[in-house]
Amino acid sequence: MADANAPAPPGSTLLCLREEEIRAAQDLLFFAYRDFTNAADVILEELGMGRAHHRALHFIGRNPAIPVTELLAILRITKQSLARVLGALVEQGYVAQIQGRVDRRQRLLALTPAGQALERRLFERQRVCLAAAYRDAGAPAVEGFRRVMRGIMDEAARAYMDRAEQEQIRQDRTQAARPA
């Protein structure tokens, strides 16, 4: 704890700058998250859905055949909160529930073609927002962004990100081995 940001002599500008830097980061998180999520809201609203639906679609799309319990662990909400959202998505044909083969208690979740299409529409809105930011900031900045964001999230979330990344690498290898 007492290694960096030294004891700071009273009235030190050093500590003040450091504190201002942290407070500015609070602002950054608030505004960036607000405007980023906001990007998809237009589409969601015209379908009578909310951000909760988008989050579910996103993580189901990224984790095909994900069991309900795992989705709950990612979203960190209760079964009942997810139930309403998921119910709507299934009812409207965006998400399919298939019984697990290895464990038949599980209802594995996946996007239907319609769900994939909707997720893609939502994704595109956020993509233009992010792509512009990435392009303007440059590759080294993006790597820095990634590192800081990783550091902010908790250990479980970092582990999830790592697993997702490994999965991606594995898929890339498969794709590279069977070129079009």
Added chain:
Amino acid sequence: MADANAPAPPGSTLLCLREEEIRAAQDLLFFAYRDFTNAADVILEELGMGRAHHRALHFIGRNPAIPVTELLAILRITKQSLARVLGALVEQGYVAQIQGRVDRRQRLLALTPAGQALERRLFERQRVCLAAAYRDAGAPAVEGFRRVMRGIMDEAARAYMDRAEQEQIRQDRTQAARPA
């Protein structure tokens, strides 16, 4: 639009990687924001307050004597949504409303000493979270983080951040001119 991320020959790994990069950023935003805001929740709960109260405290603290309308513009919520939160904060003695001198219609908002103390407790929780991430990532990464986050938010938010930064620089100069 069609400048970077070239037309991408069908099946190109380049586009896929790019898309995966964007989707990973969606994850980053979700997890980082979730865990960051979560850091202050323990304190908030024991006081029977929510994140809405924290946001108000934060932006009032950062903008002493801010008029209500300006706070509304920052938070992007309605007058009525703020009213409940603000009412509670005033009632419990965390926020003071003083009549504007130049324009007596305005109720300028500022933190009371109790409000400053509370905001500091909340800030500390988030500070340890952010400071660790900043320390582990390193200074260049932090600058990259800042650039990307700035790029994600909308023009109005960027303008606000710029104004806040200028204000900070102005204060630093004042402090430097009158050393302790």
Added chain:
DNA sequence: TCCGATACGTCAACCAGACTGCCGTAACCG
């Protein structure tokens, strides 16, 4: 001086999305 615009507060009603507690069923597994 008066009148429209502005800053703010407030009442009522509504809704999304989170929560808790509880119960039931099916399936797994030791």
Added chain:
DNA sequence: CGGTTACGGCAGTCTGGTTGACGTATCGGA
């Protein structure tokens, strides 16, 4: 066979957002 797990559902509550309408004090220009 019995405990645990995965999942679904019901009932009720809370926060924090929304709209619409109305009232009042103040500002500022014609």
